[in-house]
Amino acid sequence: MKIKVDEKINQKQIKVLNRANILKAFREYEVVQKNDLVQMLGLSITTVTSNIKELLEEGLIESVGIAKSTGGRKPIMLQFVKNALVSIGVDISPHRVSMILTNLSSEIIDHDDFKVENGDMTATLALVEEHINRLLKKHIIDKSRCVGVGLSLPGVVDEEKNILINAPNLKVENYSFEAFEASLGLPLYLENEANVAAFAELILGEAKQSDDVIYISITDGVGCGIITNHAVSKGSFKKAGEFGHMRISDKDIKCSCGRKGCWELFASERALLKHYQEISGDILPDLRAFFDEYSEGSSDVNEALSVYFDYLTIGIENIVLGLDPEKIIIGGEIAKYLLEIEPFINEYMKRNHSILESNDNKIVLSKLAPKSAVLGGSLLPLKDMFDF
Template identity: 30%
Template sequence: MQTGEPTSDNEIDRRSGDDQKINTAIVLEAVLKDAPLSRAQISERTGLNKATVSSLVQQLIDRHLVIEIGHGESSGGRKPVMLLFNAQAGHAVGIDLGVNYIRGVLTDLDGAVLHERVSSLKRRDPDHVLPELASCIEYLIARAPDSPYGIVGIGIGVPGIVDDRGTVLLAPNLEWRNVPLREWAEERFALPVAIDNEANAGALGEQKYGAGRNVAHQIYVSVGIGIGTGIILNKELYKGASGFSGELGHLSIELDGKPCRCGSRGCWELYASEMALLERAAPLGYEDLDALLNAAEQDGRVQQLFRETGTFLGAGIASIANVFNPDLVIIGNRMSKAQRWIEEAMREEAAKRALPYHRERMRIQFAELEDRSAVRGAANDAISRFFAKVKSGRYDDSANL
């Protein structure tokens, strides 16, 4: 089109619609990030004029996403009406699918947990696990209060490698290969489903709600039956070229070490995980982590087993420090319960092995969410995808209410 040529009415309408979606997204983001805010404050923060803000806010109120909560302090004129995001506009389900457990939560759109369910898994094959998973999800959905948007999505964290179609390509400790988990869940529940590696979900959970808030470079180490890591660099989850990063539990730390279910040998998780701890504890008659935690109060042999686990963890953390130079390493999942017994040995070994310049600023913390980092992160993944649809205009249709 030459300069000065009239613009078609259709093109103008299309541009206007795109601009409105962008501005709506800007206003909603301001409310999500900084509420309570007045309309005037939103205008100041976004640079949008007051009339535009007022119109967009009213649309968000009509769509049940923003609510008025009363008057704020006056700065000289009338008291402004304050606005808040309506966290009860919908709900999400988050699932942490472990090797020997399923943990699920129902949250509001702020991620606050309304209901939780934990069950143990006696078998690992999909024919057994999927019905148990369906039962957990159904239990949580049934307890969701009525809301304009209902259940906005389901997020599931899995201890394995997941592709962009939500297929579990390999979960060594579950002994799963090529399980189309998202396809199964979306067919079963007719809801949007997000599938990701459990450690990635844990990293996002701690970044959003826990120890990783406002930290640019952090590595979440999920220590359960296996070990996985979620890598956040420059405040963004790093997934690598194919989306499969974070499998640091399968770094070989012993050249000709024990064989691993992944097909390699000497993997870090064979020495520093809950599974490794339980193998060393078997001759003492202890069969689960909770029993070991109780016994550690009185049994010096159990305390020594925990110290050994802490030492192996520290060695791996030193490698993480030397490779990634993070601000923070977060220890999460079930082994975070053993902080009292593993922390000293873990810190000593990490300090001994990490390069001095790398360990100088690095902090090591245990997960604030303890063993709930992944399930909270999985729910937040579903919520974030819902917000992305809202901001793109895909929830403009009243049929979605």
């Protein structure tokens, strides 16, 4: 029998939480007065005053003049010093690494993208380290001012032990990031790509105001991040959301997971280009080329899109039947291009799929795409600081 222990939050945890909530208010509003914090957060004046003193000493906030008085003492305006510290997000995919440097408000200060050889994680990480050091040097930022580095990885991740358990697309199993963290000299955080992108949508994007959301990450494969009660839900063994490997076809096409007929074989970025190739006989190098053809009015492109959406919606319907989310966010680079043809998608999906016809479960395109994962990575080191 399992007995649920009611864990009471202790004084120390309350202190940490109060500080995080005060910082979160500064991140949200930038300039606030002491009384605003008291009212907004329901904290005592003593608590707010001692936290403000601490944050001023640490240089995370500064005083920026005096507000108009409504009688009594004139209130001091306090401003968030959003550039006091920085965070780094890194998205590792099979052939490419994307990296961003952000401030504490998640504004992108700089970014870096480079190609890597797939299959040699240690060589990839050596390059990542080199590029991180270069980025910090370029902006004259000492490592003591960097909160940490958050990695987005396309696989099953043990974020407590910093191990990539399994990533078929990267050809990696049970890879420990301990040596990399030591060499880097910065706190390191790992998370699965779809989960971390869903996390970015939760803090910065389409899921900000929603409780139950499914984020579909369409890249080389298809992964999903599940948001339940406004938090990313990873399942008992951190494998939840692997809908990309749900079987949707009897076609004898083998997947990287070893099974056949998986959704990602028909709904990934690659799959769209493959549908086009089967229809037209032409090979297109990337999504840009595909959507260029679309704007020129190619009928083959239209047909490929129809085939693609048929498969995409089979998966979405299955997810809706099982989880009934408030919102489904389509993410990945493809979302950026699909935004240009949004009316086409909405009409197409309703026309052909009865389950989605009711309009209860909203399907939206990510506005953060294609940066959701790398932004999510940069949010990981800030998680405790702002209690995200």
